[in-house]
Amino acid sequence: MPEGHTIHRLASALDELWSGQRLRASSPQGRxxxxxxxxxxxxxxxxxxxxxxxxxxxxxxxxxxxxxxxVTWLRVHLGLYGSWTFDGDASFTAPHAIxxxxxRVGERGEHPLGRSGGSALVGLGVGTGGGTAPGKWSPSEPxxxxxxxxxxxxGCADLxxxxxxxxxxxxxxxxxxxxxxPDPLRDDGEREVFVANVRRRRKPVGELLMDQAVLAGAGNIxxxxxxxxxxxxxxxxxxxxxxxxxxxVWDDLVPLMTxxxxxxxxxxxxxxxxxDVLDExxxxxxxxxxxxxxxxxxxxxxxxxxxxxVGGRTLFWCPRCQAR
DNA sequence: TTTCCATGAGAAT
DNA sequence: TTCTCCTGGAAAT
Numbered sequence: 001m002p003e004g005h006t007i008h009r010l011a012s013a014l015d016e017l018w019s020g021q022r023l024r025a026s027s028p029q030g031r032x033x034x035x036x037x038x039x040x041x042x043x044x045x046x047x048x049x050x051x052x053x054x055x056x057x058x059x060x061x062x063x064x065x066x067x068x069x070x071v072t073w074l075r076v077h078l079g080l081y082g083s084w085t086f087d088g089d090a091s092f093t094a095p096h097a098i099x100x101x102x103x104r105v106g107e108r109g110e111h112p113l114g115r116s117g118g119s120a121l122v123g124l125g126v127g128t129g130g131g132t133a134p135g136k137w138s139p140s141e142p143x144x145x146x147x148x149x150x151x152x153x154x155g156c157a158d159l160x161x162x163x164x165x166x167x168x169x170x171x172x173x174x175x176x177x178x179x180x181x182p183d184p185l186r187d188d189g190e191r192e193v194f195v196a197n198v199r200r201r202r203k204p205v206g207e208l209l210m211d212q213a214v215l216a217g218a219g220n221i222x223x224x225x226x227x228x229x230x231x232x233x234x235x236x237x238x239x240x241x242x243x244x245x246x247x248x249v250w251d252d253l254v255p256l257m258t259x260x261x262x263x264x265x266x267x268x269x270x271x272x273x274x275x276d277v278l279d280e281x282x283x284x285x286x287x288x289x290x291x292x293x294x295x296x297x298x299x300x301x302x303x304x305x306x307x308x309x310v311g312g313r314t315l316f317w318c319p320r321c322q323a324r
Numbered sequence: 325t326t327t328c329c330a331t332g333a334g335a336a337t
Numbered sequence: 338t339t340c341t342c343c344t345g346g347a348a349a350t
Contacts, residue, residue, distance in 0.1 A: 003331050052332075080332045081344045099331095145344070161344040163332065212333080219331045266331075291331090312338085313332085 004217025005260030014047040024151040028142040051216025079163025088155020089137030183216040206234025207311035225268040290316040
């Protein structure tokens with residue numbers, strides 16, 4: 001569920017909260033007991049993301065070189081269901097929950113129209129420990145199947161349901177990154193590499209945008225929405241898609257996903273296209289053009305939005321706006 | 325209560 | 338292509 005913007009947002013939150021600090025690591029659920037044990041008590045050196053992968057380098061206190069052999073890298077991939085839940089005292093601000101779009105009791109951020117909610121870092125007025133004076137906070141019992149709990153002085157982060165949670169050395173990290181295509185959210189993401197990756201293949205462009213080796217970070221919502229915004233037919237073969245059109249996709253994704261990192265939400269509809277009156281049950285109309293809007297009228301042309309399975313996932317598109 | 329489904333991806337066939 | 342795994346909420350029974 002969580003697309004690349006979620007992971008980048010998470011990486012900056014963790015970097016801001018804990019970089020340079022010594023953390024406790026444990027696996028309340030037990031399934032990552034060995035891994036947690038080996039980084040327990042080490043210092044978090046930073047946090048970064050490539051596509052949907054989160055990388056957290058750990059080293060013993062006092063260890064210097066970030067690329068040295070003493071660094072242990074934690075790699076987390078949330079998959080479809082994974083999520084992080086934060087809790088802590090008043091000085092500990094983080095997204096309350098980040099990952100799969102579950103509603104938890106008291107959770108904020110279920111914004112009605114996709115614009116008011118989602119400040120960059122939501123304070124913890126809602127967690128069990130929220131508002132506790134600094135220094136007086138103590139971690140609550142983990143809820144659910146917590147694979148990994150990272151605990152700092154002022155708060156903790158609980159990881160549940162990840163598709164991947166493993167320890168790697170620097171070579172292992174390089175190997176994972178080698179399999180990934182360029183990420184529009186990274187400084188080293190190269191547009192022309194993405195363009196070449198698509199044009200090398202015959203598969204439908206709607207399928208290629210989900211392939212993390214072609215483009216890292218976009219998921220099912222961003223693929224549907226950017227194809228709509230760029231008016232590209234999802235069934236068009238990659239090698240028959242013009243360079244200019246693919247550059248437009250990349251140039252569209254960069255600000256779109258950057259906005260996602262800043263707000264925590266995927267919002268893709270330009271202000272001019274927001275309907276004046278929202279239909280009953282059409283609350284998502286102001287957020288997305290086509291995603292989850294099958295059977296309803298296209299916000300731009302009124303044609304009925306369609307859905308179909310492409311690349312093993314449900315794709316949504318407007319047959320008129322995206323005729324070619 | 326059971327089943328289905330979801331912003332994912334690797335392995336198996 | 339199909340299967341499988343990770344979790345939890347909503348819909349269906």
